[in-house]
Amino acid sequence: MNVIVKFIYVICYNAYDAIKLCIKSWSIVDFWAPWCGPCVQMAPHFESAAIAMPLQAQFLKINNDDEQTLGSKLHIASIPAVLVFKEGKEIDRFTGARSSLQIQEWVKQYL
Template identity: 50%
Template structure:
């Protein structure tokens, strides 16, 4: 059976899990927390790089800032979209005020900007707040 490496959103441990269409349960081999947790995680440069190097899923990154109205209005839609992809995609949030290096690294000029990464490469992106249905469609086309 084929496996995929998944980084635990709780402890950062790398887990090799069997590839399935859906999962009833999946626990981290290190901390025993559920790998099915779909809540987007906030990352810094170090945790971002660990994800990029070790997680073989689609990574959906929301570059945002706390003062940005459209960013705050899109946050619930981003969380709702994440719930549709347990173990299929990892949704992350990057606060561009706190992680200016990451914003600069990817040339973020406007926020919110969402970037899809696969195999440590950018596969697509969009800028501006979208409803959950459009975020879901964006993710589905890259799975």
């Protein structure tokens, strides 16, 4: 069985445009930084959640250090911060590291 995983690392000048590209489906966006211990701890769990939920949502990772303007625009005060978007609008968010199962359960409530 081939599984298509929508897991995207956003590496671009305007990450907000990347989020808008995903308006056809749910977008789960992880704001992180490489120096952030909880971000690094959660990274494999976020990826695991993306793999466990193929074609249900787009999972994106945005380096908050590289995209400070977007982080400020979205009021990212602490990281990791995971936001859920539908049709380009923020629906909810959480901050702090979570396990793959916790991320999946959180996402499922919006699908």
